[in-house]
Amino acid sequence: MSPDRKIAIRRLTTDDYDAIRDIWVRSGLTSLRLKGRDAPGEFARQMESGCQIALGAELDGKLVGVVLATHDGRKGWINRLAVDPEYRRRGIAKALIAEAERVLREEKGMRIIAALIEADNEPSLELFQSVGYHLSRDIYYLSKRENPDV
Numbered sequence: 001m002s003p004d005r006k007i008a009i010r011r012l013t014t015d016d017y018d019a020i021r022d023i024w025v026r027s028g029l030t031s032l033r034l035k036g037r038d039a040p041g042e043f044a045r046q047m048e049s050g051c052q053i054a055l056g057a058e059l060d061g062k063l064v065g066v067v068l069a070t071h072d073g074r075k076g077w078i079n080r081l082a083v084d085p086e087y088r089r090r091g092i093a094k095a096l097i098a099e100a101e102r103v104l105r106e107e108k109g110m111r112i113i114a115a116l117i118e119a120d121n122e123p124s125l126e127l128f129q130s131v132g133y134h135l136s137r138d139i140y141y142l143s144k145r146e147n148p149d150v
């Protein structure tokens, strides 16, 4: 990427949903639930809740990366981070994480920020550790679902 092509990070809204979904799909996010919590209506409800901030990375006005910064009142969470396959290894995910952390810390008062990453997602495990996240090898993720799509 030439030095004059700067990444701009901006807040996204429900109006950006289609572009966000396109990046999620193109990125091959395995946890994506387009009939469940990532459906347009669910996304709108989450944005309305005040517990979720959507951030986008733009290059020359084109959305190339997204992340959802959420909090549950106790912890901040980095969710649904994805970068368009054509624009990887340029520091875009790093920039999105940095801005998500800033927002969660400064605006929401979160002092711990966490991410759930599938055990075989090596790029993502490398990425988070490269920006200071501690990998816990002794925690299991348990969940209870209304149905497999949620």
Ligand SMILES: CC(C)(COP(=O)(O)OP(=O)(O)OC[C@H]1O[C@@H](n2cnc3c(N)ncnc32)[C@H](O)[C@@H]1OP(=O)(O)O)[C@@H](O)C(=O)NCCC(=O)NCCS
Residues within 6 Å of the ligand: 027, 028, 029, 080, 081, 082, 083, 084, 087, 088, 089, 090, 091, 092, 093, 094, 095, 115, 116, 117, 118, 121, 122, 123, 124, 126, 127, 128, 130
């Ligand atoms: C994981 C992902 C978001 C990384 O996006 P990215 O913009 O390419 O990441 P960055 O350029 O900011 O990478 C920063 C650092 O992370 C690590 N990293 C990123 N991708 C990596 C890969 N494929 N293999 C090993 N390390 C990797 C490196 O340490 C890298 O620094 P370097 O390029 O100087 O070596 C992207 O690969 C993606 O969208 N994957 C599919 C969706 C996904 O799995 N999202 C995460 C869900 S938890």
